[in-house]
Amino acid sequence: MTARLTLAGVSLAFAGAPVVQGIDLSVARGEVLVILGPSGCGKTSLLRLMAGLIRPDAGQVTLSGAPPRPGEGAAMVFQSYRLLPWKTVAQNVAFALPGRPAAEREARVAEVLRLVGLARVAGSFPAALSGGMKQRVALARALAPRPDFLLMDEPFAALDAQARELMQAELLRLVGATGGPGVVFVTHSVDEALVLGDRVVVLSPRPGRIVARIDVPFPVPRWQADPHDHPAYAELRHRLWQLLRDAVLKDPASDFHRPEG
Amino acid sequence: MQDRPVATAHTAGRPAAPASAALNRRAGGLGDGLGTALLRLGFLGLILIVWTALARAAPPGLFASPLAVARAGWMMAAEGRLAPALAASLTVYLAGTGIAVVVGCALGAAMGMSRTLARTIDIYVLALAATPRVAFIPLIIVALGLGLQAKVLIVFLGAVMPVILNAYAGVRAADAELVEMAIATGAGRGRVLAHVVLPGAVPYFIAGIRIGATIGLINTIVAELYTAISGLGGLLALYGSRFRMAEYLAVVVVLALIGAGVTEALRLVEKRLLRWREAG
Numbered sequence: 001m002t003a004r005l006t007l008a009g010v011s012l013a014f015a016g017a018p019v020v021q022g023i024d025l026s027v028a029r030g031e032v033l034v035i036l037g038p039s040g041c042g043k044t045s046l047l048r049l050m051a052g053l054i055r056p057d058a059g060q061v062t063l064s065g066a067p068p069r070p071g072e073g074a075a076m077v078f079q080s081y082r083l084l085p086w087k088t089v090a091q092n093v094a095f096a097l098p099g100r101p102a103a104e105r106e107a108r109v110a111e112v113l114r115l116v117g118l119a120r121v122a123g124s125f126p127a128a129l130s131g132g133m134k135q136r137v138a139l140a141r142a143l144a145p146r147p148d149f150l151l152m153d154e155p156f157a158a159l160d161a162q163a164r165e166l167m168q169a170e171l172l173r174l175v176g177a178t179g180g181p182g183v184v185f186v187t188h189s190v191d192e193a194l195v196l197g198d199r200v201v202v203l204s205p206r207p208g209r210i211v212a213r214i215d216v217p218f219p220v221p222r223w224q225a226d227p228h229d230h231p232a233y234a235e236l237r238h239r240l241w242q243l244l245r246d247a248v249l250k251d252p253a254s255d256f257h258r259p260e261g
Numbered sequence: 262m263q264d265r266p267v268a269t270a271h272t273a274g275r276p277a278a279p280a281s282a283a284l285n286r287r288a289g290g291l292g293d294g295l296g297t298a299l300l301r302l303g304f305l306g307l308i309l310i311v312w313t314a315l316a317r318a319a320p321p322g323l324f325a326s327p328l329a330v331a332r333a334g335w336m337m338a339a340e341g342r343l344a345p346a347l348a349a350s351l352t353v354y355l356a357g358t359g360i361a362v363v364v365g366c367a368l369g370a371a372m373g374m375s376r377t378l379a380r381t382i383d384i385y386v387l388a389l390a391a392t393p394r395v396a397f398i399p400l401i402i403v404a405l406g407l408g409l410q411a412k413v414l415i416v417f418l419g420a421v422m423p424v425i426l427n428a429y430a431g432v433r434a435a436d437a438e439l440v441e442m443a444i445a446t447g448a449g450r451g452r453v454l455a456h457v458v459l460p461g462a463v464p465y466f467i468a469g470i471r472i473g474a475t476i477g478l479i480n481t482i483v484a485e486l487y488t489a490i491s492g493l494g495g496l497l498a499l500y501g502s503r504f505r506m507a508e509y510l511a512v513v514v515v516l517a518l519i520g521a522g523v524t525e526a527l528r529l530v531e532k533r534l535l536r537w538r539e540a541g
């Protein structure tokens with residue numbers, strides 16, 4: 001049976017204030033699900049729920065049938081890389097592989113670093129790396145324990161446009177090359193959602209609810225054919241923009257100017 | 262981890278951000294090792310010139326020139342008066358400060374990890390830190406006598422406070438994002454502490470140890486003057502009371518050298534431990 005990450009009727013509140021409400025989601029191994037939503041709508045909170053870092057106030061989160069536990073089956077990638085600055089690149093990757101025999105750990109570290117193209121900086125400290133390289137180390141660290149799911153929280157948002165595009169293609173290639181873990185990818189960017197996602201869910205502003213589910217029709221593998229040229233791209237992009245815009249404008253807490261009449 | 266500032270002057274020794282090091286490197290042309298050594302040597306020359314001038318100006322018998330001090334120091338060393346005193350003082354100093362570093366780091370880190378422990382004892386630690394340690398000396402003498410144990414305790418009490426307070430602050434300042442990352446990989450408390458919290462607190466630990474080592478040296482002399490007279494403090498008392506200023510100042514110079522040596526050693530340790538801050 002393929003691994004599956006499922007949220008059923010999940011709600012979460014902080015100090016009584018709802019953050020997400022009634023979320024139903026399901027991702028299988030090998031799929032890329034993009035969560036698209038405005039600031040503060042609870043995207044990061046959803047990933048924390050999936051990682052087992054927090055528990056929902058209502059509903060159920062299950063990873064292959066059981067509540068998720070940190071470090072078991074899902075790995076996170078964060079926008080701010082979160083590398084341990086006092087560890088070398090190789091040590092940072094090894095940090096995600098505790099309790100394995102040293103030889104096995106070293107072999108796996110070398111393998112994933114080769115996969116992300118960073119074998120040559122294995123002994124460097126993160127301070128010496130560019131943003132894109134740091135994020136590739138973080139990706140290597142996440143992939144090292146062979147997780148069933150990658151939970152990625154706006155991982156490329158801090159990169160410049162060019163690095164971001166390269167990393168998007170790199171991610172799709174890596175997901176293919178590592179036996180296809182499922183990916184839950186959080187972003188603000190409509191373009192990123194369309195390039196990466198097999199499916200996209202759009203959230204409303206806080207409290208986050210799912211306002212749309214969209215299947216992305218572009219041919220797979222997408223890192224080989226640029227989906228921007230696909231005839232449906234512009235139309236789909238426009239639709240997602242509308243959804244996001246409407247969600248934000250309808251939000252009573254929004255500061256945005258509402259058109260009159 | 263919620264951050265609550267530690268209200269104390271000791272945290273003034275907070276580590277400088279790594280960015281400032283990079284800035285200095287770019288701004289200062291003589292920022293490299295050789296340049297620093299030359300600048301320091303030049304400044305030493307300046308001190309010696311001013312010192313010589315002051316010695317000339319002072320009434321005879323109240324001060325001594327650098328040359329006289331050097332000669333006195335040489336004589337003391339040659340006649341075997343210096344080495345035993347130095348050994349006695351270093352024993353007291355290193356024992357007291359060493360125990361303070363171990364106990365202070367452990368207790369401060371424990372306070373940083375456990376809110377309950379911190380809430381329970383922080384007020385006592387702060388109260389003790391604010392009390393002049395000299396006030397405890399009569400009690401210590403009553404309890405431990407005038408010997409080595411009493412001296413080591415006096416040094417320990419002085420040195421341990423800044424170590425505790427800085428270690429506490431360092432553990433509390435742990436990067437919550439890195440802690441979350443570690444927990445997300447399945448790390449338990451021990452792994453988070455060993456790989457995330459403690460390494461991140463190293464600059465704080467060193468800042469605390471640096472201040473503690475200074476106070477420890479001061480307290481070494483205090484202890485040698487207030488308990489059984491001994492060591493370098495004993496020599497200060499001896500030559501001070503007889504107005505033998507050349508010998509007196511030679512002892513002062515030895516103390517200054519110990520202070521400089523310890524500071525330099527700590528700088529090397531820090532450089533080694535914080536190697537990762539240098540890009541490359």
Ligand SMILES: Nc1ncnc2c1ncn2[C@@H]1O[C@H](COP(=O)(O)OP(=O)(O)OP(=O)(O)O)[C@@H](O)[C@H]1O
Nearest residue numbers: 014015019037038039040041042043044045046206
């Ligand atoms: N530990 C917490 N305690 C209290 N409130 C929290 C906590 N974590 C998040 N929140 C609040 O919950 C809401 C959702 O936060 P979350 O970080 O999940 O949103 P997000 O969609 O990831 O936002 P962003 O786009 O800014 O990353 C926000 O209003 C945030 O202030």
Ligand SMILES: [Mg+2]
Nearest residue numbers: 043044045153
């Ligand atoms: Mg977020």
